[in-house]
Amino acid sequence: MSGALGKDLLSLEHLSADQIRLVLDTAEPFKEISERAIKKVPVLRGKTIVNLFFEASTRTRISFEFAEKRLSADTVNVAASGSSVVKGETLVDTARNLEAMRIDMVVMRHGSSGAAKFLADRIESNVINAGDGKHEHPTQGLLDLLTIRDHRPIAGTKVCIVGDVLHSRVARSNIWGLLKLGAEVAVCGPQSLLPLGIEALGVRVFRRVEEAIAWADVLNVLRLQLERMQAGYIPSLREYYRHFGVTVERLEKAPRDLLILHPGPMNRGVEIDSRVADGPHSVILNQVTNGVAVRMAALYLLAGGKPELAEAAKGGSDR
Amino acid sequence: MKPIVVRGARVVDPSAGRDEVADVLLQDGVVRAVGRGLGTPDGAEVLDATGLVAAPGLVDLHAHLREPGREDVETIATGARAAVAGGFTSVCAMPNTDPVTDNQAAVGFILGQARRAGFARVYPIGAVSLGQRGEQLAEIGELAAAGAVAVSDDGQPVATAHLMRTALEYARTFEIPVIDHCEDHSLSQGGAMHEGLTATRLGLKGIPRSAEDVIVARDIALAELTGGHVHFAHVSTAGAVRMIRDAKARGLRVTAEVTPHHFTLTDAACEGYETNAKMNPPLRETSDVAALRAGLADGTIDCIATDHAPHHYDAKEAEFDNAPFGVVGLETALGLAITELVEAGVLTLPRLVERMASGPAFLAHLPGGTLRPGQPADVVVFDPAAAWTVDPARFFSKSRNTPFGGRRLHGLVRWTLVGGVVVHTAGDRPDSSDRSGR
Numbered sequence: 193m194s195g196a197l198g199k200d201l202l203s204l205e206h207l208s209a210d211q212i213r214l215v216l217d218t219a220e221p222f223k224e225i226s227e228r229a230i231k232k233v234p235v236l237r238g239k240t241i242v243n244l245f246f247e248a249s250t251r252t253r254i255s256f257e258f259a260e261k262r263l264s265a266d267t268v269n270v271a272a273s274g275s276s277v278v279k280g281e282t283l284v285d286t287a288r289n290l291e292a293m294r295i296d297m298v299v300m301r302h303g304s305s306g307a308a309k310f311l312a313d314r315i316e317s318n319v320i321n322a323g324d325g326k327h328e329h330p331t332q333g334l335l336d337l338l339t340i341r342d343h344r345p346i347a348g349t350k351v352c353i354v355g356d357v358l359h360s361r362v363a364r365s366n367i368w369g370l371l372k373l374g375a376e377v378a379v380c381g382p383q384s385l386l387p388l389g390i391e392a393l394g395v396r397v398f399r400r401v402e403e404a405i406a407w408a409d410v411l412n413v414l415r416l417q418l419e420r421m422q423a424g425y426i427p428s429l430r431e432y433y434r435h436f437g438v439t440v441e442r443l444e445k446a447p448r449d450l451l452i453l454h455p456g457p458m459n460r461g462v463e464i465d466s467r468v469a470d471g472p473h474s475v476i477l478n479q480v481t482n483g484v485a486v487r488m489a490a491l492y493l494l495a496g497g498k499p500e501l502a503e504a505a506k507g508g509s510d511r
Numbered sequence: 512m513k514p515i516v517v518r519g520a521r522v523v524d525p526s527a528g529r530d531e532v533a534d535v536l537l538q539d540g541v542v543r544a545v546g547r548g549l550g551t552p553d554g555a556e557v558l559d560a561t562g563l564v565a566a567p568g569l570v571d572l573h574a575h576l577r578e579p580g581r582e583d584v585e586t587i588a589t590g591a592r593a594a595v596a597g598g599f600t601s602v603c604a605m606p607n608t609d610p611v612t613d614n615q616a617a618v619g620f621i622l623g624q625a626r627r628a629g630f631a632r633v634y635p636i637g638a639v640s641l642g643q644r645g646e647q648l649a650e651i652g653e654l655a656a657a658g659a660v661a662v663s664d665d666g667q668p669v670a671t672a673h674l675m676r677t678a679l680e681y682a683r684t685f686e687i688p689v690i691d692h693c694e695d696h697s698l699s700q701g702g703a704m705h706e707g708l709t710a711t712r713l714g715l716k717g718i719p720r721s722a723e724d725v726i727v728a729r730d731i732a733l734a735e736l737t738g739g740h741v742h743f744a745h746v747s748t749a750g751a752v753r754m755i756r757d758a759k760a761r762g763l764r765v766t767a768e769v770t771p772h773h774f775t776l777t778d779a780a781c782e783g784y785e786t787n788a789k790m791n792p793p794l795r796e797t798s799d800v801a802a803l804r805a806g807l808a809d810g811t812i813d814c815i816a817t818d819h820a821p822h823h824y825d826a827k828e829a830e831f832d833n834a835p836f837g838v839v840g841l842e843t844a845l846g847l848a849i850t851e852l853v854e855a856g857v858l859t860l861p862r863l864v865e866r867m868a869s870g871p872a873f874l875a876h877l878p879g880g881t882l883r884p885g886q887p888a889d890v891v892v893f894d895p896a897a898a899w900t901v902d903p904a905r906f907f908s909k910s911r912n913t914p915f916g917g918r919r920l921h922g923l924v925r926w927t928l929v930g931g932v933v934v935h936t937a938g939d940r941p942d943s944s945d946r947s948g949r
Contacts, residue, residue, distance in 0.1 A: 283830060284829070302830070304830035304832040305714035305784070305832065306713065306715075306831045306832075307830045309783070310830055325715075326715070327714030327715075364712070388708075388710075388717065389707055389708040389711055392708045393711070
């Protein structure tokens with residue numbers, strides 16, 4: 193079954209601005225469900241969803257699982273350790289076996305870019321990409337958009353993505369989503385962590401975080417994976433913090449207050465100062481809350497839910 | 512063996528400066544005569560080649576025939592059969608088999624399998640280093656004596672500058688080239704495609720052009736130091752073309768090849784995580800394709816080689832990162848060259864024959880590559896205008912991994928003759944025993 197988003201949600205690059213807005217608008221009524229005493233509506237009752245996580249994830253997996261359960265779907269979690277993958281099964285065989293069990297949807301996190309598309313091309317079930325390699329993490333991009341939109345109109349807003357853009361699927365989904373909705377986008381980091389030719393996507397590049405802060409309205413601060421140091425991309429975490437860390441001192445020099453996002457999990461004192469993460473302009477926990485609503489919206493739309501009925505759906509008969 | 516007369520073809524033989532309508536008489540395994548109005552000896556078979564081109568059989572300096580070790584994806588027999596279907600009468604087999612062709616017994620095995628198979632002539636390439644491990648030189652003298660026509664650690668670069676230096680020095684005695692796969696692993700490690708905008712968008716780790724260029728630069732310096740003959744395998748970058756052009760202008764003994772996929776496709780072919788477009792070196796950008804074509808046109812690049820690299824369809828049916836590099840090429844090379852180079856005005860037909868037959872034969876000191884009387888009767892007769900559609904299911908190769916499936920090409924092989932015997936006729940189809948059974 194497919195609805196306004198098509199069969200799958202694999203990337204923001206391939207969604208239109210209208211489709212992105214549709215997910216965000218559909219998420220609005222779903223936000224309220226999570227605030228109720230009984231956090232459950234029946235819109236996905238009888239649907240079976242497999243959460244297939246080939247890479248470790250806490251936040252994203254739990255967020256999806258809450259979203260599914262609050263929509264009354266039946267869910268199964270499969271983690272890479274303990275799955276047949278460690279016994280050498282190929283992804284295509286995993287896909288075929290899942291399909292043979294007559295499931296409705298797969299939410300997959302995988303270490304290889306393109307893995308979600310690979311799966312989606314081979315099974316009839318809806319596929320949601322929960323992060324594929326360094327490619328995209330579309331629901332993270334959507335929840336970041338929703339969080340920014342909660343505070344200011346996205347069109348015209350200047351957003352700078354700071355940090356390890358090279359290895360970041362969050363950065364790619366953010367760039368596509370923000371550009372499509374009319375934001376101005378920049379990236380900032382040491383050149384060794386910026387992908388070649390990133391400007392061609394339509395983003396500005398800042399080599400100094402001070403310049404980025406002077407320009408931006410919003411900073412999306414990426415997690416710096418600790419293994420990047422061993423791989424020779426940066427000399428040390430200490431030096432990274434000194435030159436690229438988002439600190440209170442740097443933000444105080446900004447001409448305006450900046451909204452601070454971070455996809456988590458944070459390395460406090462590496463890419464972000466704790467006082468910034470916990471400060472008045474941080475919306476990091478709002479992102480997490482919005483994540484559940486956005487994922488409910490994506491699941492609902494992929495399952496063929498009518499966007500205009502989302503408001504009614506949340507007030508379903510099981511109240 | 513009955514004589515054969517190829518009657519009325521446009522005979523294109525750059526080694527003799529010939530491009531004219533003529534007959535070719537093949538007898539006793541050699542070219543007997545080329546000329547107008549040759550008589551038909553008693554009992555001779557006549558191939559009516561009116562409107563077709565007859566040229567020296569094509570020579571491929573770079574194929575992976577996978578035997579021994581991966582007979583499930585190709586054997587010397589199926590590879591040699593695929594070769595003649597593509598108009599190749601000679602194929603050089605790269606040594607990265609299992610076990611590696613790093614000793615004279617392994618060379619003898621390949622020659623024996625090729626003899627049993629028939630079809631194309633197969634020339635083994637020996638390893639530069641034992642086990643291709645990049646440590647100790649293989650017994651290059653014994654490899655050459657047993658029949659190896661070159662040495663290479665292909666699949667890998669010759670690991671260190673010192674090893675490359677000694678290989679170039681040592682191979683001089685035996686007058687064989689050292690073929691290098693130029694890739695600095697410290698730059699290419701983990702890369703899956705060309706480093707550029709497409710890789711950035713797809714989130715795939717890129718292989719920069721410099722991974723190739725720094726080793727080309729190293730090898731040119733070592734060719735200058737040693738006077739040895741470096742042959743650059745599958746050149747893919749504009750920078751490599753520039754450096755090779757300059758090295759040739761300075762009189763160094765460097766030669767180079769380009770593959771049909773590198774002069775035809777760009778990294779855009781990887782869009783959608785198309786694993787059949789995953790090769791090493793990777794498909795580059797439009798500017799590189801233009802430089803490779805210019806290099807072919809001005810002779811900086813001496814020849815076209817396929818880098819025929821069969822893989823099982825299971826292996827390519829995987830996440831892009833996990834799929835192997837490589838593309839089959841023997842059965843599409845001529846069609847791509849005619850369509851992409853001759854019809855595009857990059858090469859004349861005689862220059863194309865030079866790049867696919869006489870050029871490679873000359874630089875590796877192989878027989879063939881010419882229709883001069885007394886030379887081996889290895890001939891390809893093709894229709895340069897005939898259109899056909901690439902259908903991987905109908906390949907003679909055991910493997911199907913090509914990004915060219917469904918592509919419309921011009922240039923169809925009508926007959927391939929090896930040693931004066933017709934070994935392929937258009938319309939031949941693989942029998943079921945040849946099929947890998949998809």
